[in-house]
Amino acid sequence: MLEKKMKxxxxxxxxxxxxxxxxxxxxxxxxxxxxVANAGGIGLLASPVNDYEMTVKAIQETxxxxxxxxxxxxxxxxxxxxxxxxxxDEKLACLEVYWGDFPKEMVDEAHKHxxxxxxxxxxxxxxxxxxxxxxxxxxAQGVEAGGHVVGSVALMALLPRIVDxxxxxGIPVVAAGSISEARGxxxxxxxxxxxxxxxxxxxxxxxxxxxxxxxxxxxxxxxQETDLTDLYGxxxxxxxxxxxxxxxxxxxxxxxxxxxxxENQPIIGYSIIYSxxxxxxxxAGQVANRTTCGELENMVMLAGQGVGLxxxxxxxxxxxxxxxxxxxxIIKELGETYLINSRxxxxxxxxxxxxxxxxxxxxxxxx
Amino acid sequence: MLEKKMKxxxxxxxxxxxxxxxxxxxxxxxxxxxxVANAGGIGLLASPVNDYEMTVKAIQETxxxxxxxxxxxxxxxxxxxxxxxxxxDEKLACLEVYWGDFPKEMVDEAHKHxxxxxxxxxxxxxxxxxxxxxxxxxxAQGVEAGGHVVGSVALMALLPRIVDxxxxxGIPVVAAGSISEARGxxxxxxxxxxxxxxxxxxxxxxxxxxxxxxxxxxxxxxxQETDLTDLYGxxxxxxxxxxxxxxxxxxxxxxxxxxxxxENQPIIGYSIIYSxxxxxxxxAGQVANRTTCGELENMVMLAGQGVGLxxxxxxxxxxxxxxxxxxxxIIKELGETYLINSRxxxxxxxxxxxxxxxxxxxxxxxx
Numbered sequence: 143m144l145e146k147k148m149k150x151x152x153x154x155x156x157x158x159x160x161x162x163x164x165x166x167x168x169x170x171x172x173x174x175x176x177x178v179a180n181a182g183g184i185g186l187l188a189s190p191v192n193d194y195e196m197t198v199k200a201i202q203e204t205x206x207x208x209x210x211x212x213x214x215x216x217x218x219x220x221x222x223x224x225x226x227x228x229x230x231d232e233k234l235a236c237l238e239v240y241w242g243d244f245p246k247e248m249v250d251e252a253h254k255h256x257x258x259x260x261x262x263x264x265x266x267x268x269x270x271x272x273x274x275x276x277x278x279x280x281x282a283q284g285v286e287a288g289g290h291v292v293g294s295v296a297l298m299a300l301l302p303r304i305v306d307x308x309x310x311x312g313i314p315v316v317a318a319g320s321i322s323e324a325r326g327x328x329x330x331x332x333x334x335x336x337x338x339x340x341x342x343x344x345x346x347x348x349x350x351x352x353x354x355x356x357x358x359x360x361x362x363x364x365x366q367e368t369d370l371t372d373l374y375g376x377x378x379x380x381x382x383x384x385x386x387x388x389x390x391x392x393x394x395x396x397x398x399x400x401x402x403x404x405e406n407q408p409i410i411g412y413s414i415i416y417s418x419x420x421x422x423x424x425x426a427g428q429v430a431n432r433t434t435c436g437e438l439e440n441m442v443m444l445a446g447q448g449v450g451l452x453x454x455x456x457x458x459x460x461x462x463x464x465x466x467x468x469x470x471x472i473i474k475e476l477g478e479t480y481l482i483n484s485r486x487x488x489x490x491x492x493x494x495x496x497x498x499x500x501x502x503x504x505x506x507x508x509x
Numbered sequence: 510m511l512e513k514k515m516k517x518x519x520x521x522x523x524x525x526x527x528x529x530x531x532x533x534x535x536x537x538x539x540x541x542x543x544x545v546a547n548a549g550g551i552g553l554l555a556s557p558v559n560d561y562e563m564t565v566k567a568i569q570e571t572x573x574x575x576x577x578x579x580x581x582x583x584x585x586x587x588x589x590x591x592x593x594x595x596x597x598d599e600k601l602a603c604l605e606v607y608w609g610d611f612p613k614e615m616v617d618e619a620h621k622h623x624x625x626x627x628x629x630x631x632x633x634x635x636x637x638x639x640x641x642x643x644x645x646x647x648x649a650q651g652v653e654a655g656g657h658v659v660g661s662v663a664l665m666a667l668l669p670r671i672v673d674x675x676x677x678x679g680i681p682v683v684a685a686g687s688i689s690e691a692r693g694x695x696x697x698x699x700x701x702x703x704x705x706x707x708x709x710x711x712x713x714x715x716x717x718x719x720x721x722x723x724x725x726x727x728x729x730x731x732x733q734e735t736d737l738t739d740l741y742g743x744x745x746x747x748x749x750x751x752x753x754x755x756x757x758x759x760x761x762x763x764x765x766x767x768x769x770x771x772e773n774q775p776i777i778g779y780s781i782i783y784s785x786x787x788x789x790x791x792x793a794g795q796v797a798n799r800t801t802c803g804e805l806e807n808m809v810m811l812a813g814q815g816v817g818l819x820x821x822x823x824x825x826x827x828x829x830x831x832x833x834x835x836x837x838x839i840i841k842e843l844g845e846t847y848l849i850n851s852r853x854x855x856x857x858x859x860x861x862x863x864x865x866x867x868x869x870x871x872x873x874x875x876x
Contacts, residue, residue, distance in 0.1 A: 150847055299732040299813070302690070325700045332839055332843065366661070447666035448666050470848065473844055476698060476840045477844045477848075480517055480836070
């Protein structure tokens with residue numbers, strides 16, 4: 143009966159297969175997570191780094207805005223034991239981990255508290271390790287994704303391979319990377335995914351805790367205008383991110399390897415991130431949130447290649463609805479275009495006008 | 510009636526939407542082109558560079574092996590007036606052009622002779638220019654593709670954007686890049702393509718004029734093990750290709766910018782390419798064909814990220830069949846998984862056992 147009660151593409155007990163990427167520092171904050179949860183999607187809070195109180199606070203603020211289940215994401219690059227403890231104590235529905243290995247004991251610990259574990263990976267090998275650790279869901283991230291990018295393979299090539307590795311273990315695979323609308327959702331389903339994980343499209347929503355300037359820029363850049371770079375945030379975490387190829391970025395993208403966002407760099411702004419004041423120096427890794435002031439145009443703006451398909455700022459619930467309703471329409475159209483006609487072709491010899499009308503009738507009813 | 514007579518996904522008058530990439534030098538030769546044509550796909554000969562007689566010879570050899578229509582591809586990087594003349598004189602069904610602009614006068618000239626023009630592009634801007642020139646079909650090539658790669662955007666982000674730019678002009682868009690099996694075919698259809706253009710998967714066929722060693726290597730490399738590089742063939746054409754990240758390639762991939770395949774480089778083998786003897790020096794751009802001898806492991810092996818899904822060497826007709834039959838099955842499954850259940854959900858209040866059996870019946874009949 144559970145299956146039946148789920149709406150289009152439900153996974154992990156959620157109504158549908160639309161997952162909000164836990165975008166840091168606090169872009170995927172309480173408002174956005176609650177909006178996605180209320181729309182039946184899987185909202186993932188970007189958890190504060192290794193901070194018990196702040197994580198609890200963010201979770202409780204989200205709970206005020208929704209009574210639906212939601213989760214949180216943590217980065218395995220850093221010690222996040224305190225944030226994970228908070229997530230367990232608050233009994234969230236799920237915990238997403240990324241950028242590193244999450245050992246079986248930790249997965250077991252989460253399970254003991256009824257928390258499902260989602261592991262985002264960028265390669266088949268990392269998927270194999272996640273499966274061995276007993277995770278409940280795998281997010282396969284393609285290189286076209288925005289923000290931190292762990293792999294080098296495009297979704298078209300990576301996703302079916304990870305689906306094959308999962309096999310019949312019943313672990314849903316979710317696709318991440320440039321899926322800005324329903325066409326990408328159905329493409330992901332065709333490749334074997336059970337859902338999609340979405341970042342960039344959700345930044346351009348009313349509820350995202352991103353700066354207006356950042357949201358607006360997403361509407362003006364195309365798929366051609368992103369770059370994969372390790373220029374930002376090097377002081378704490380040297381890793382590739384995909385970001386908008388802004389004039390500032392073009393000017394600095396080939397900066398020497400030893401350039402980093404340390405005290406030699408000028409201050410370009412200030413932010414409050416999860417109640418904490420942060421000074422932003424040039425090449426800082428933090429995107430601009432609602433509180434940020436300073437040289438907004440010189441701050442990193444993380445985005446995937448799917449940015450070319452993002453053309454409006456709308457409520458997050460509307461984003462989820464467009465994915466789900468759009469996907470249904472596309473699947474119907476695929477059936478109408480390719481199945482009925484090919485069936486006709488097979489039955490061509492028996493075909494007559496009456497029979498054709500018969501098909502039209504069934505098509506209307508069924509697709 | 511034409512529409513009805515086409516099989517799954519027919520475009521440009523061919524039975525189905527499976528297009529063979531014109532892989533050089535002579536990998537997409539008469540045998541492979543004829544095999545794809547005989548299976549109802551669009552076989553594209555890799556035309557010899559600007560050589561009237563050799564192009565006519567290759568076309569006539571292909572015509573001996575098939576009475577189905579087929580086409581040929583030419584590179585706009587080089588003057589190819591003589592090859593194009595041969596293609597027109599031989600009245601092929603279509604001409605594919607790549608890597609540059611093909612002016613309206615040339616498109617008109619092809620049309621005057623009943624030849625359809627296909628333009629492969631890697632960006633929305635190039636697609637706009639092709640539309641303005643009046644082409645009949647656009648191939649959208651993602652950065653995950655093998656061989657020469659003109660763009661930088663993954664298919665998931667590029668394809669729907671090009672489909673939108675085409676709009677309702679009735680120009681089919683074909684997807685190229687890492688589509689090694691039916692899942693990718695349906696993903697491309699979902700993103701708005703009408704067909705797929707396939708390279709790597711067709712190299713691992715009995716009919717491809719590739720060296721056995723090259724074919725075998727495709728079975729052993731994964732999506733993780735390709736590289737985008739301009740190391741090869743620099744003497745004649747400096748451009749990015751995607752190739753297998755072999756031990757040889759790993760050793761040399763960061764070679765200085767001025768290293769090229771000139772007379773300073775040792776001879777590593779010999780080939781006969783379209784009846785012409787060719788000396789292969791280190792970093793030559795030519796892949797190994799059936800005649801090639803020498804250090805095969807030190808020659809470039811072009812392949813897309815879809816190589817991870819290529820696991821057998823089979824007849825090319827079987828490849829086409831797997832795409833077409835597999836795509837039908839996947840579209841059926843998408844309908845069964847997402848449409849019937851969601852319909853059930855909507856009608857949940859009226860739902861009873863009899864009604865459910867009714868759906869099962871319709872499902873069997875229709876999907």
